[in-house]
Amino acid sequence: MRYIISGGTATGANLALLYVLTDWLGLWYLISAVLAFIGGFFTSFFLHKLWTFQDNSREQTKRQMMIFLLLAVTNLINNTLLIYVLVDIFKVWYLLSQAIIAVLIAVWNYNAFRIFVFKQAKLAKVINE
Numbered sequence: 001m002r003y004i005i006s007g008g009t010a011t012g013a014n015l016a017l018l019y020v021l022t023d024w025l026g027l028w029y030l031i032s033a034v035l036a037f038i039g040g041f042f043t044s045f046f047l048h049k050l051w052t053f054q055d056n057s058r059e060q061t062k063r064q065m066m067i068f069l070l071l072a073v074t075n076l077i078n079n080t081l082l083i084y085v086l087v088d089i090f091k092v093w094y095l096l097s098q099a100i101i102a103v104l105i106a107v108w109n110y111n112a113f114r115i116f117v118f119k120q121a122k123l124a125k126v127i128n129e
Contacts, residue, residue, distance in 0.1 A: 003110055006047035011102045014040030018098055029094045033083055034076065041072045053118035067117050075105050 017036035021027045027035075045068050049055050055064075079101055086097035 002052040003048070006044065006052045007109075009047060009107050010040045011099075013043045013107070014102065015095060015098060019095065021067035022094065030080060030084065031086065031097065033080060033094075037072070037079055038075050041069070044072075048113055049118065053113065055118050064117050068113070071109065071112055071117070075109070079105065 014036045017039045018029075018032050020037055021032035022029050046082060048068075049061070049064060077080075079098075082101045082104075083094065083097050086092040086100065087094050092100075
């Protein structure tokens with residue numbers, strides 16, 4: 001449940017930024033999507049680290065953020081390609097396209113975060129104790 005709430009909050013931040021940047025500031029939707037994704041990245045990382053996976057360790061934060069960033073960059077590339085395909089090829093509204101993509105990425109991310117990012121910190125903590 002915490003994953004869904006954290007992810008929903010980060011997705012809400014992403015969609016709000018996408019809307020503001022595109023409709024209010026007049027940026028091209030692909031540039032807006034990239035900038036919104038970056039804003040969503042920081043929201044997502046800290047919510048997942050501190051609340052979802054309850055990892056308060058400071059010594060692992062830099063390594064975790066680097067792995068999280070690698071996953072986020074992969075997601076950013078996939079997000080940008082998919083939003084282009086949905087909007088320009090299939091003529092789906094850009095906000096609906098982003099919402100669909102967010103659900104797909106969320107399913108992948110849950111397992112990746114649980115296995116590769118935050119679980120390793122708990123294992124390292126147990127080994128070091």
